[in-house]
Amino acid sequence: MYDFPLPCPYSRVVFALLVINKAGGLIYNREFHPGLTKLSSNDLLILAGTFHGVHAITRNINPAGAPQVPGGNNPNLPPNPMSYQPTGIEVLESSNFRLQCFQTVTGTKFLLLTEPQQPNVDTTMRRIYELYSDFVMKNPFYTVEMPIRCEKFDRSLDGFVKIKS
Amino acid sequence: MVIYSFYIFDRHSECIYTKKWSQRPTSASTKSLRPQSGSSFTSGDGAASGRKALSKEDDAKLIFGTVFSLRNMVNRIGGDDNTFLSYRTGEYKLHYYETPTRMKFVMLTDTKTNNLRIVLHQIWANLFVEFVVKNPLSPVEHPGGVGVANELFEMGLDSFIKSVFPS
Numbered sequence: 001m002y003d004f005p006l007p008c009p010y011s012r013v014v015f016a017l018l019v020i021n022k023a024g025g026l027i028y029n030r031e032f033h034p035g036l037t038k039l040s041s042n043d044l045l046i047l048a049g050t051f052h053g054v055h056a057i058t059r060n061i062n063p064a065g066a067p068q069v070p071g072g073n074n075p076n077l078p079p080n081p082m083s084y085q086p087t088g089i090e091v092l093e094s095s096n097f098r099l100q101c102f103q104t105v106t107g108t109k110f111l112l113l114t115e116p117q118q119p120n121v122d123t124t125m126r127r128i129y130e131l132y133s134d135f136v137m138k139n140p141f142y143t144v145e146m147p148i149r150c151e152k153f154d155r156s157l158d159g160f161v162k163i164k165s
Numbered sequence: 166m167v168i169y170s171f172y173i174f175d176r177h178s179e180c181i182y183t184k185k186w187s188q189r190p191t192s193a194s195t196k197s198l199r200p201q202s203g204s205s206f207t208s209g210d211g212a213a214s215g216r217k218a219l220s221k222e223d224d225a226k227l228i229f230g231t232v233f234s235l236r237n238m239v240n241r242i243g244g245d246d247n248t249f250l251s252y253r254t255g256e257y258k259l260h261y262y263e264t265p266t267r268m269k270f271v272m273l274t275d276t277k278t279n280n281l282r283i284v285l286h287q288i289w290a291n292l293f294v295e296f297v298v299k300n301p302l303s304p305v306e307h308p309g310g311v312g313v314a315n316e317l318f319e320m321g322l323d324s325f326i327k328s329v330f331p332s
Contacts, residue, residue, distance in 0.1 A: 037244050047238055054234050061227050063169035063185075063273045064256050087255035092235065093280070094250055096243035113242065 014161050015097060015113040017128065018044070021145045022107030024052030028148040032161050036097060036113065051111065055088035055101070062086055100125060124161070131156050166330050167275040169257060171322075172225055173293070173313065176267040178233065180225040181310040184322065228271055232261055251280055262286055268293075284329055292321045 015036050019028035026048035029041075039047070092099040093116065100121045102110045110128060114121055135153040136142055142150060173182040232249075239249040251260045253276050260278075262270040262285035270285040296318040297303055303312030 036242050039241070043241065047241065050234050050238055054231050054238075057227055057231050058252070058254055058259075061224065061231070061273075062256055064167075064275070089252050090254055092239070092249075092252040094239045094243055094247050096247040 013115045013118065014124065015115075017113075017157070017161075018048060018111040019132070019148065020048045020052055020109040020111065023145065024049045025145075027146065030154070030157065032158075051089075051101075052109070055103075055109065059086045059088040102129065104129070127160060128157065131160065166278045166332070168278075168326065168330050169273040169275070170224075171273075171288075171326075172228060172269075172271040174225075174229050174232075174269040174271070175307060177306075177308075178229055179308065180222075180229065181307040182313045183221060183225055185221075186326075228259070228273075229269075232259070232269060232271060236261070236263070250282055260285060262289065264289055288322065288325065292318055292325060296321060 013035065014032050016029065016031045018026060021027045026045050029044050088103065089099075089101050091101070095116070098114050098116045098118065098121070100112045100114065102112075102125045104110075110125060110132075112121060112125055112128070114124075131153060135156060136148050136150050137144075139150050139152075142148065168186050170183065170185040172180055175181050235252065236249045239247055248263070249261055251258060253259075256276070258274050258276050258278055260272045260274065260281040262282050264270075268289070270289055272281055272285060274281065296315060297307075297313050300312065300315060300317075303315070307313050
């Protein structure tokens with residue numbers, strides 16, 4: 001497949017995708033477009049672990065206080081697991097890139113590094129999650145929480161992200 | 166736009182100033198900008214409502230840790246000229262500004278607020294430098310927050326925030 005040498009200024013650029021399992025280990029990483037610093041796999045592992053920790057901390061910082069859910073904060077009732085779950089980092093903005101984080105219900109985190117002004121990252125993320133469920137979770141040879149090595153997932157990601165941008 | 170709190174950290178990673186605004190303004194009549202507390206060294210009991218027993222100092226430490234890790238992470242991914250601006254969770258948004266002398270200015274607001282980097286820069290340039298750095302009675306470093314929370318700075322910050330967040 002043709003690889004763009006430089007991200008065209010008008011195209012929508014997705015730099016990279018990282019998948020972090022619920023224990024904080026990096027189970028998938030893929031660079032789609034150059035533009036960010038090349039990181040060794042060791043650095044990427046450190047980065048994934050750091051982000052996992054920071055994500056947990058940001059869930060605990062809650063300046064707004066818990067929202068007033070009807071019956072949700074009643075001390076006489078047992079805690080309802082569906083009532084209120086604070087989310088950690090969803091979007092991180094910096095001058096050169098934007099990091100979108102999506103956490104699944106089971107705790108797997110998808111990190112998408114894009115250009116700062118990129119629109120519709122949510123839909124891109126949703127589509128990637130669909131690809132993940134189709135080609136990784138439905139793969140009978142894949143062990144959950146282990147590094148993802150599914151050729152079909154790679155190819156479909158390439159097809160989706162690169163054609164879209 | 167709701168503003169929750171504001172922190173200044175010095176280059177020794179110590180929190181030298183905190184200010185919190187009233188939490189959860191009761192929907193309709195929002196006169197939300199009512200300052201609750203002064204500086205960090207008047208060790209308040211941290212009556213953080215609606216959450217576990219995390220005192221004000223713990224909060225500041227958590228925020229510093231978060232900001233410090235994210236800043237390093239962002240620099241590693243995007244190169245040295247890259248600066249960390251803000252992050253958003255489902256509940257709040259954290260805005261970040263760092264001066265060349267590695268003073269860190271952090272502000273927590275609700276999620277719908279736009280980037281406040283310019284506001285934080287103005288707080289540094291127009292308030293911190295004017296009233297704290299140029300104050301002849303204030304020490305060069307501010308261990309424990311000494312000299313930061315003077316009257317002029319507090320008043321200036323209060324009126325500046327009121328002008329930026331009219332409610």
